[in-house]
Every structure is written in C-alpha cells, then in structure tokens.
Amino acid sequence: MPCNSIVSRIPGVVFLTLAAFTWLSARNFPSLPEGYPGPGLFPNVLAFLLALAGIGLIWRPSVEVDTSAQRLHRKGITRILGGLSGAILFLLINPWISIGAAAGMTCLVCGIVMRARIKAVLITSTAAGIAIHLLFSGLLAL
Amino acid sequence: MTLVSWEGFLALIAGALYGALFGAVPGLTATLAVALFIPIAFFLDAAIALPAIIAISSVAIYAGDVGSAIARIPGTPASAAYADELHNLSRSRGALYGLGISALGSSVGGILGTLVLAGGALALATLAAMFSSFEYFWIAVLGLTAGVFASGRHLLKGFISLLIGLLLSTVGIDPTLGYPRFHFGNPAFLGGLDYIAVMIGLFGFSEVLYHMGAGTKSAPAAHASIHRRALNNFYAAPLKLIRKARKLVVRSSLLGIFVGFLPGAGADIGAWVACSLEKISAKRQKNEERVVLAGVSSNNAAVASAWIPALSLGLPGDTVTAMVLGVFMMKGVTPGPLLFQEQMPLIWMLFGAFLIANILLLPTVGLLTARIARTALRLPFSLLLPVIAATCVTGAYAINNNPLDVGVMALMGVVALMLRRGGFPLAQVVLGMVLGPILEQHFMVSAIKSNWSPLSFFERPVALILMGACVATVILGIAAHKRRLTGSDEGN
Numbered sequence: 152m153p154c155n156s157i158v159s160r161i162p163g164v165v166f167l168t169l170a171a172f173t174w175l176s177a178r179n180f181p182s183l184p185e186g187y188p189g190p191g192l193f194p195n196v197l198a199f200l201l202a203l204a205g206i207g208l209i210w211r212p213s214v215e216v217d218t219s220a221q222r223l224h225r226k227g228i229t230r231i232l233g234g235l236s237g238a239i240l241f242l243l244i245n246p247w248i249s250i251g252a253a254a255g256m257t258c259l260v261c262g263i264v265m266r267a268r269i270k271a272v273l274i275t276s277t278a279a280g281i282a283i284h285l286l287f288s289g290l291l292a293l
Numbered sequence: 294m295t296l297v298s299w300e301g302f303l304a305l306i307a308g309a310l311y312g313a314l315f316g317a318v319p320g321l322t323a324t325l326a327v328a329l330f331i332p333i334a335f336f337l338d339a340a341i342a343l344p345a346i347i348a349i350s351s352v353a354i355y356a357g358d359v360g361s362a363i364a365r366i367p368g369t370p371a372s373a374a375y376a377d378e379l380h381n382l383s384r385s386r387g388a389l390y391g392l393g394i395s396a397l398g399s400s401v402g403g404i405l406g407t408l409v410l411a412g413g414a415l416a417l418a419t420l421a422a423m424f425s426s427f428e429y430f431w432i433a434v435l436g437l438t439a440g441v442f443a444s445g446r447h448l449l450k451g452f453i454s455l456l457i458g459l460l461l462s463t464v465g466i467d468p469t470l471g472y473p474r475f476h477f478g479n480p481a482f483l484g485g486l487d488y489i490a491v492m493i494g495l496f497g498f499s500e501v502l503y504h505m506g507a508g509t510k511s512a513p514a515a516h517a518s519i520h521r522r523a524l525n526n527f528y529a530a531p532l533k534l535i536r537k538a539r540k541l542v543v544r545s546s547l548l549g550i551f552v553g554f555l556p557g558a559g560a561d562i563g564a565w566v567a568c569s570l571e572k573i574s575a576k577r578q579k580n581e582e583r584v585v586l587a588g589v590s591s592n593n594a595a596v597a598s599a600w601i602p603a604l605s606l607g608l609p610g611d612t613v614t615a616m617v618l619g620v621f622m623m624k625g626v627t628p629g630p631l632l633f634q635e636q637m638p639l640i641w642m643l644f645g646a647f648l649i650a651n652i653l654l655l656p657t658v659g660l661l662t663a664r665i666a667r668t669a670l671r672l673p674f675s676l677l678l679p680v681i682a683a684t685c686v687t688g689a690y691a692i693n694n695n696p697l698d699v700g701v702m703a704l705m706g707v708v709a710l711m712l713r714r715g716g717f718p719l720a721q722v723v724l725g726m727v728l729g730p731i732l733e734q735h736f737m738v739s740a741i742k743s744n745w746s747p748l749s750f751f752e753r754p755v756a757l758i759l760m761g762a763c764v765a766t767v768i769l770g771i772a773a774h775k776r777r778l779t780g781s782d783e784g785n
Contacts, residue, residue, distance in 0.1 A: 162715050166453060173460060180472060187745055190467035190474055193733045197460050204453045227506040231710070234505045234682060238498070238703040241686040242696050250690065254683040261679035264505060275676045279683050286318065287691055291329070 163208030170202035233264030251284020297645045301344040304337075305646060308348030309654040313662050315349070316356025319366045319493050319688035323353035324612045331616055339624040339639065344646035346620065350613045351403055351650040352658050354596055358395040358589065359662050362388050363669045364681045366497035366688075370488060371564035371595070373723040374443065375588035376496060378581040386526075388666040393527035394582060395589045396659030397535055398542065402590030403651035405546040406553070406597030411644045414601045414633070417554055422606060424555060426738040427750055431759035432555065433732040436562035438763050439569035440724040442770030446777065450717045457712075458725020459732075461486055468734035469741075481697045488726050490689045490698040494705025495719050497685045501678050502710045527660050538583055541571065545587040546594040553595025554602055561727050567591035569766070573773040593655075597647055604628055604640070 173194050180191035188195075237260040245253040255276045262272030297305065308330075315326035326349050334342035357368015362383035367376040383391030409417070424432075437455060444451020464475045465485030476482035535542055545567035552563035571580065571587040600617070602608040607628040609615035621628050626636060633640060669677065689702035709719050743749030751757060 162717075169460075176475060180467075180474065181470065183470070183741070187741075189470050190472040192737075193467075193729075194460070194463050194474065197456055197463070201453070201456045201460070204449060204456065207449055208453070227508065230505040230508070231502050234498075234502050235703060235707070237679075237682050238686050238699060238706075241690070242699055245690065245696065250687060254687045257686050258679040258683035261501065261505075261682040262676065265675040265678055267673065267675035267679070271673075271676055272679065275672075275680060276683075279680050283683065283687050286314075287687060291691070 159212035160209050163205045163210075163212065166201050166205035166208065170198040170205060173198035173201070230264050234261055237261045237264070249284055250287050251280045251282075254283040255280025297344055297642055297649060298340055300338075300341050301642065301646065302649070304341045304345040305348040305649055305654060308345035309352040309650065309658045311345075312349035312352035313356045313658050316353035316368055317359040317662055317665075319360050319364075319368075319497055319684050321688070321691065322368070322489065323350045323357070324616075326350075326353050327613050327616050331619065334620050335623055339620070339626065340642055342620055342624075343617070343639075343643060344649075346613070346617055347643065347646040348650045348654055351399075351593065351596055351647070352654060354593055355396055355399040355589070355655055355659060356662055358392060359666050360497070362391050362395075362663075362666050363677075364497050364684070365500045366493055366681075366685070367720075367723070369561070369592070370492070370723050370727040371561045371592045372588065373492065373496070373720040374440075374565045374568040375585045376720060378584045378588075382581050382585060383666070383670065388670050389523055389526040389660075389663050390530055391585070392659060392663035392666060393531035394534060394585050396655050396663070397528070397531045398586045398589035399593035399659075400651045400655040401535060401542050402546040402549060402592065402594035403597055403655065404648065405543065405590075406550050406594035407644060407647040407651065409550045409594075410597045410601055410604075410647065414605045417551075417598070417601050417605075422602075423755060425753070426735040426742070427753050427756040428759060429555070429731065430735040430739055430750065431756050431763065432552065432562060433728045433735065435759055435763050435766065436565050436724065436728050437732070438766045438770070439562075439566040440721050440728075442766060442773070443565065443569035443572050444718045444721055445572075446774075447716060448770075448774055450715075451721050454712065454717050454719065454721035455725040457708075458722040458727075459729040460725075461491065461722070462726045462729025463733075468730060469737040479697075481695065485730075486701055486726070487692050487698055488723065489692050490702045491705050491726060492723055493685050493689050494702035495709040495722055497681055497688075498702055498706030499709030499713060499719070501682045501685065502706050503713060504674065504678055506710070523660075523664070527663055528656070534582055534586065538586055541583055541587055542590045545571075545591040549591030549594030550598040553591075553598040561724070563595050564588045564591045565724055566766075569770075573766075573769050593651070600643070604632060604643075605630060 177191040177194040177198065180194070181189050182191070183189045237257040240260055241253045241257045244256060258276040258279045259272060262276060263269075311330070312323065312326055315321040316323060327346055330345065330349060334346070337345075354369060354372075357372050358379055360366035360368055361372055361376040361379045365376055365380040367373040372379075379391050379395060382394070440455055441448060441451045444454065462485070465473065465483055467474050473483055548567045548570075549563040552566065567587040567590070568584050571584050599611045599614050603614035603618055605628075607618065609618055618628060626632070626639065669680075672680070685702060685706075686699050689698045690696065692698050709722075712719060712722075739750060751760065
C-alpha cells in the first residue's frame with residue numbers, strides 16, 4: 152500500500168539516531184589489555200549495522216506498512232493511552248492492595264476504554280481479579 | 294518389567310495438570326513450575342519426583358502455546374517462531390484445531406526425542422562434548438540467519454528487528470569483563486532485561502494496544518462453526534495433517550533433537566531453524582499449519598534431548614535439567630556414563646515417563662487446555678482485551694515480583710505497536726535477545742583464546758560444517774525471497 156515518502160523514511164531516521172546513541176554510549180566502555188576491543192565491541196558492531204540498515208530504509212523506504220496503520224485517529228490514540236494508563240494504575244496501586252485487586256482494576260480501566268457494557272466489564276474484572284488473586288496470592292504466595 | 298509405578302503414573306498426571314497451568318499463564322514458565330516443585334521433590338522418592346518433573350516440563354512447553362492461540366503471547370522464545378501463525382490459525386479455524394496441531398505435533402516430536410534419548414544418548418553426548426566456543430558461535434549465527442529469512446517479504450525489516458533484539462540483550466553486565474552497559478544508573482538493569490517480560494510486552498500488551506487503537510471492529514473473527522466437532526478438530530484433522538506432512542515432522546523433530554541437546558539455547562535455535570526452513574521451502578504463500586507443525590515438533594523433541602547431556606555427562610542442557618541434576622544429587626544418584634550401566638531401572642523409568650507424558654498426557658491435557666482456550670476466544674473482544682491486559686501486567690510482575698518488569702513490559706508494548714504498524718516483525722526481536730548473549734560470549738571467548746586470529750573460527754571441522762550451514766541458509770533464503778517476490782508480483 153503506498154504511503155507518504157517522508158513518513159516512510161521516519162523509521163530509517165529513528166534507527167540512525169538509535170545507532171548514533173549506541174555508538175556514543177559505547178565509546179566510554181573499557182578495552183581489553185593490549186588494546187583489544189572489550190565490552191564496547193558488540194554494541195559498536197550492532198550500531199554500525201543498525202546505521203547501515205537505517206540508511207537502507209531512508210534510501211529505499213518500504214511502502215508496505217500495516218494497512219490498519221492509516222486508520223489510527225485521535226480516538227484510537229486516546230484508547231491506546233487509556234490502555235497504558237491501565238498498566239500504570241497497576242504499578243501505582245499494587246503496593247497497597249493485593250495483586251488480584253490491582254489486576255482487576257487494570258481490567259476495569261481497559262474495559263471502560265474499550266467501551267464495553269459496564270455490567271459485563273464489572274463482572275469480568277471481578278472474575279479476573281479473583282482468579283489472579285487465587286492463583287498468584289493464594290497458590291504461589293506472591 | 295514395570296516402566297512406571299502407579300505412584301509414578303499419578304505423579305505424571307498431577308505434574309501434567311500443574312505444568313499445563315504454569316505453561317498457559319503468561320509470565321509463568323516451565324522453569325518456574327519445576328523450581329517451585331523442587332522443595333516437594335526433596336521429600337519424594339526419585340521414582341515419583343522425576344516422572345512429575347518430566348510431565349511438568351513436557352506439558353508446560355506445549356501449554357505455552359495456549360497464550361499464543363488466545364492472545365499471541367508465546368510461552369517460550371522457541372514458540373515465538375510460530376506464535377503469529379498459531380494465533381492466526383486459532384482465530385481462523387478454531388482454537389481446538391490450532392492447539393490440536395500443537396499438542397499432537399509436540400507429542401510426535403517428544404516421542405521421537407525420547408527414542409533418540411533411549412537409543413543414542415551416550416553417542417550424542419560425546420558429540421555435544423566436542424562443541425567448543427567456536428561451534429557455539431556458529432550455531433548462534435545459524436539461528437540468527439534462519440531468523441532473518443523467516444521474517445517474510447521484508448528481509449531488511451526482519452534484520453532490523455533482530456538488531457533491536459541484539460541491542461536489548463546488551464543491557465546489563467557484559468559477559469567478558471563484567472562491565473555494566475546501558476543500565477542508565479539503575480541497578481535493577483544490571484541483570485539485563487527479563488526476556489519473559491519483554492515477550493509479554495512485545496506480543497501480548499502490544500496486541501491489546503493495537504486493537505485498542507483500531508477499535509473493536511478490528512477484532513479478528515473467531516471461528517464459530519467448527520465448535521461442535523471438538524474431537525475431530527483436536528485429534529482427527531491434526532493427525533491427518535501430521536500424516537500428510539510426516540517428512541516435515543520427522544525433519545523438524547530431528548533438528549530439534551540434534552540442536553536441542555546442546556547446552557544453552559539449543560531448543561530455541563532448533564525451533565527457529567525448523568520454522569525458517571519451512572518458510573523458505575514453502576511453495577505456497579499460506580502455510581501456517583506446516584510452520585506451526587515444524588515449530589512444535591522441534592520444540593518438544595528438544596525437551597527430551599536436553600536430558601541427553603544431563604544423563605550421560607552430568608551437564609545441564611537447560612534450566613530444567615540443571616534442577617533435575619540437583620534432584621539426582623539429592624537422591625544420591627550420580628549422572629554420567631556409569632548411570633547407564635549401574636542404574637538401568639531408573640533410566641527405563643525415565644524413558645517410560647517421557648513416553649507416557651507424550652503419548653497419553655499431551656493429547657488429553659492438551660484437549661482440556663484447548664477447550665479452555667476455545668471458551669476464552671468466545672468472549673467478546675471488548676472483554677477479552679481487558680482480561681489479556683490484566684494477565685500481561687500480572688504475568689510481568691510475577692516473574693521477579695518487580696514493578697520494573699511491568700514498566701519494561703509496557704514500554705515494549707509501545708515499541709512493538711510502532712514496529713508492527715511499520716511492518717517490522719516482532720518475533721525476531723525475541724530471537725535477538727535470546728541469542729545475543731550466546732553470540733557475544735562465545736565470540737569473545739573464541740577471539741581471546743585464539744589471540745584474535747580470525748582464521749581460528751574456520752579451523753575446526755564441526756565449526757566449518759556449521760559455517761557451511763549458515764552459507765547454505767543465506768543462499769536458500771535469498772533464492773526463496775526472490776521466488777516469493779516474483780510470485781507476489783505475478784499475483785499482483
């Protein structure tokens with residue numbers, strides 16, 4: 152599926168930047184005695200290959216992307232952020248409540264984001280929370 | 294002669310159910326299942342503890358595919374090689390059919406692995422002992438090469454995914470000097486990124502975010518009409534496929550056995566090479582069933598063959614057999630060549646346990662897990678996705694009881710979402726992460742011990758054979774890639 156030539160070159164630029172970051176970070180790694188390469192060798196080789204691949208993508212950008220990629224709109228981005236907030240919520244509340252309750256809350260948030268029927272979401276979240284609590288807190292004593 | 298006592302048989306059944314539970318839940322692994330069982334094994338007789346461990350590991354490896362079928366979350370790095378195909382198959386033709394192929398393919402692979410374990414353990418262990426860092430380096434290169442050519446139409450994108458995985462593997466202490474790399478001042482990163490958390494994020498959480506972004510309409514339709522004929526879908530149809538593709542099953546199982554007995558990541562490389570060979574040699578564009586069959590038979594054949602160096606040399610083939618060696622020590626049994634002369638009843642009991650686990654337990658427990666997966670797939674997508682999200686965060690947290698793993702999992706979910714939208718394959722990232730440390734460690738060890746002589750990598754006969762296999766994979770892969778491109782151009 153054809154796509155904008157500038158947009159399709161963005162991944163190449165991202166990978167070039169990642170390669171540059173890796174190379175810059177690996178410059179300070181120590182060498183082996185007698186000047187042989189040490190822990191920096193592998194990251195440097197990877198950075199070089201990634202830079203080459205990035206240039207390849209910029210030079211000949213692939214026109215094949217996920218067909219549904221074109222359909223991502225503001226609503227979709229909001230829902231993705233909602234899904235991420237479910238994971239963040241788990242991190243925030245897990246220290247204070249049981250793992251099952253925290254997972255149930257994640258399920259509830261994601262269900263609301265997905266606009267499922269609220270009654271069904273509540274039942275599913277409670278069931279998932281209880282199952283996770285029984286398995287992880289009860290059986291495995293996490 | 295009794296192969297397995299009735300107590301051992303009960304232990305096999307209990308172990309299979311326990312292994313199925315651990316394999317099917319993301320974040321819980323066969324290794325964790327065996328690790329939690331070890332304190333119990335301490336109080337049990339070897340004739341009960343060892344069959345239970347065999348059943349746990351055999352069934353947990355298969356049950357790892359349940360996550361792939363429902364939510365595209367592979368249970369092991371090896372199953373990442375065919376996770377996409379299994380998920381698509383379970384969606385299009387039903388979970389019973391997809392997991393039927395997985396269970397029965399695993400069963401056949403496991404039986405072949407057991408037969409080789411029974412017949413040639415000592416000979417194969419001697420071969421494994423001939424492998425030095427040079428051969429391990431080349432076998433890691435072979436796995437990576439196969440991974441690139443398994444990536445479909447865009448080799449460059451597959452290569453980039455692999456490089457990202459290799460880069461992720463450099464986080465933490467380096468294997469040569471013990472120097473900390475890319476830890477960003479956080480001591481929690483010194484041990485490296487946990488690949489299970491990365492896998493859950495890459496496959497499971499990214500699936501949640503992907504469908505959230507596209508809305509519920511993007512939900513792939515689960516197969517409905519096939520539900521009525523459970524036994525046919527789980528047993529008859531996959532068996533027919535296995536009979537039709539018997540050469541593929543035998544070839545993949547042998548590959549799993551012969552690469553799987555190498556200590557380290559043998560099993561993962563075996564499954565990847567088997568899937569890659571099938572993708573390269575495929576005449577048709579759609580060969581999902583055959584790719585899954587190749588992967589699962591290789592995967593489970595390697596479960597048995599990982600016991601070869603453990604039993605005959607006392608060297609662990611993987612983490613599970615490392616714990617098995619601990620059980621041997623607890624019970625006063627010394628593994629090694631003498632084990633085959635002095636403890637033959639124990640050896641026969643192990644073979645019997647492997648055969649029962651593969652012939653009887655995998656197909657029966659497999660049907661049970663497949664029915665549960667089928668029920669899960671029947672849930673409306675707007676409810677299934679939140680449950681998958683909850684399972685992902687819990688699974689990532691449960692690995693080390695560490696909130697950082699949940700953060701890594703979420704970050705990987707976002708990275709995977711972007712990669713997926715750009716058409717980059719995800720499984721290659723996992724392959725790079727798993728093989729990266731092996732590749733780097735064996736390259737550095739080989740280079741240092743040969744005083745950085747490049748020729749030393751080509752001097753040993755087995756290393757040369759493996760290098761030849763890498764070259765052959767590249768040539769065959771390029772030819773297949775050209776054929777694929779020509780075919781799709783003609784199709785267009």
